[in-house]
Amino acid sequence: MSTSSTASTPGGRVGAVWAQDRSGVIGADGDVPWDVPEDLKHFSRTTRGHGVVMGRATWDSLPERWRPLPGRRCVVLTRDPSWSAPGAVTATTLAEALEAAAQPGEGADGEVWVIGGAQVYALALAEGALDVLAITEVDLDVEGDRAEQALAPEVDPAAWTAVRRDPDGGGWATAENGTRYRITWYERS
Ligand SMILES: NC(=O)c1ccc[n+]([C@@H]2O[C@H](COP(=O)([O-])OP(=O)(O)OC[C@H]3O[C@@H](n4cnc5c(N)ncnc54)[C@H](OP(=O)(O)O)[C@@H]3O)[C@@H](O)[C@H]2O)c1
Structure with missing residues (x-):
């Protein structure tokens, strides 16, 4: 898992990558409520060649042409063991999903990224499954009812240390x- 040239981590570790607005909104109406192609490139660079774990709702939110995400082993977490989709591996527990995503082959190398959405980020963080966070802050406020929006999990500043920022120095791209x-990578303190 390469978070930077100086902060690369060995295999077997699990990252989460997400983008949020100023107040932590990551989704609305089943979609990502902004368009930042540069961040999609970062997402692609971060996850390509690896296993990815996502909730069934996030899978559903992907445009059909991106299902499965090319060059990634796609594992979908659902409580419905009969759920299936072409190109997706089904898992009914987080542990099973992480294990399936870590299997090398089919374009994946054993490195795993959790790619959403709100339920699955919260679950992975609460279960202590994450070693690295790659968080993009988008400098806008999504309007709407927070109770109906998908939100990023709370990241405890005492538990996570920023190891890299892009751009350097805390400014904005x-x-x-x-x-x-702007993108910040964190590792466990
Ligand atoms: N900004 C970003 O970086 C980003 C990234 C990804 C997603 N998103 C957004 O996030 C939103 C989707 O997030 P979400 O929280 O609604 O859904 P989600 O986390 O993508 O998926 C939720 C589903 O995952 C399954 N699930 C959750 N917990 C489980 C558990 N403990 N065991 C087994 N299965 C479990 C359930 O599937 P079943 O109902 O099938 O049982 C549940 O309905 C969308 O708006 C999407 O666009 C944003």
Whole structure:
């Protein structure tokens, strides 16, 4: 898992990657409520060639042409053991999902990234399954009722240390469409 040239971590560790607005919103109406292509490139660079674990709702939210996500072993967590979709591995517990995603082969190398959504990030964090977080902050406030939005899990600042920022120094990058964003990688303190 390469978080930077100086902060790479050995195999067998699990990362989570997400993007959130200023207040932690990651999704609304079953979708990601902004368009930052540069962040999608970061997502792709981070996860390609690895196993990814996602909730069934996140799988459903992917455009059909991106299912399964190319170059990644896609494991979908659902409580319905009969659920299946072409190109997806079904898992009914987080442990089973992480194990399936860590199997090498089919374009994956044993490294695992949890890719959402809110329920699955919260579960993975609560179960202590995560070693690395790659969090994109998008500099906007999504409007709407928070009770109906998908939210990022609370990240305890005492438990996680920022090991890399892009851009360096805590500033913002500006997407071509004018939206500001920045990415921070964290490891367990
Ligand atoms: N901004 C970002 O970086 C980002 C990334 C990913 C997703 N998102 C957004 O997040 C939203 C989706 O998040 P979400 O929280 O609604 O759904 P989710 O976490 O993607 O999936 C929830 C589903 O996962 C399964 N599940 C959850 N906990 C489980 C457990 N303990 N055991 C077995 N299965 C379990 C259940 O599937 P069944 O109902 O089939 O049993 C549940 O309905 C969308 O808006 C999406 O666009 C944003």
